[in-house]
Amino acid sequence: xxxxxxxxxxxxxxxxxxxxxxxxxxxxxxxxxxxxxxxxxxxxxxxxxxxxxxxxxxxxxxxxxxxxxxxxxxxxxxxxxxxxxxxxxxxxxxxxxxxxxxxxxxxxxxxxxxxxxxxxxxxxxxxxxxxxxxxxxxxxxxxxxxxxxxxxxxxxxxxxx
Numbered sequence: 001x002x003x004x005x006x007x008x009x010x011x012x013x014x015x016x017x018x019x020x021x022x023x024x025x026x027x028x029x030x031x032x033x034x035x036x037x038x039x040x041x042x043x044x045x046x047x048x049x050x051x052x053x054x055x056x057x058x059x060x061x062x063x064x065x066x067x068x069x070x071x072x073x074x075x076x077x078x079x080x081x082x083x084x085x086x087x088x089x090x091x092x093x094x095x096x097x098x099x100x101x102x103x104x105x106x107x108x109x110x111x112x113x114x115x116x117x118x119x120x121x122x123x124x125x126x127x128x129x130x131x132x133x134x135x136x137x138x139x140x141x142x143x144x145x146x147x148x149x150x151x152x153x154x155x156x157x158x159x160x161x
Contacts, residue, residue: 041146043158047103049134056108056131058152060145064097065158071095092161096142106145106152113154117141126156 048059066074067090075095108114108131115126116139139157146154 037149039146039148039153041144043142044145045142046134046138046155049131049138051131051135056112057105058108058145058155059103059105060143061098061101061103062145063142064099065142066095066097067093094160106147106150108152109148112152113156115155116157117159124159 042062043065044060044062046058046060050057064074071090071094074097075089078097080089080095114129114131114134116129116134117124118127141160142158143155144158145152146156
């Protein structure tokens, strides 16, 4: 019997060692680590754009873009002028809530994508701009701000009817 126990032990060790290996057609899910990159996409108003020591910065005010019943409910909670008997008190289909007016300053990555609405075209679309363009004139619309590890990698202006 000792040879059977030894055989079982060696087989178990072999099988446990093979558990971490994959073949070319297997999908491997990475294990989260402390070094994982944190990315976000939130809507905000850009309050200021500037450069300091060869780094561009944006001062932003994050807000909530709410639509549908969620927007109606938030508008009523914030005491927006809205008759109680009206089912939709969002004439343009959205409500912007700013429950925390704290301004946050974030750096722009050197290859960040900056996009604003091209209002000069018959069919509105986003067009790229430079940081200098943004510094010279910040549109009064909110922007979708995408960050990676607390650095802005892309901004895209949100259309408002």
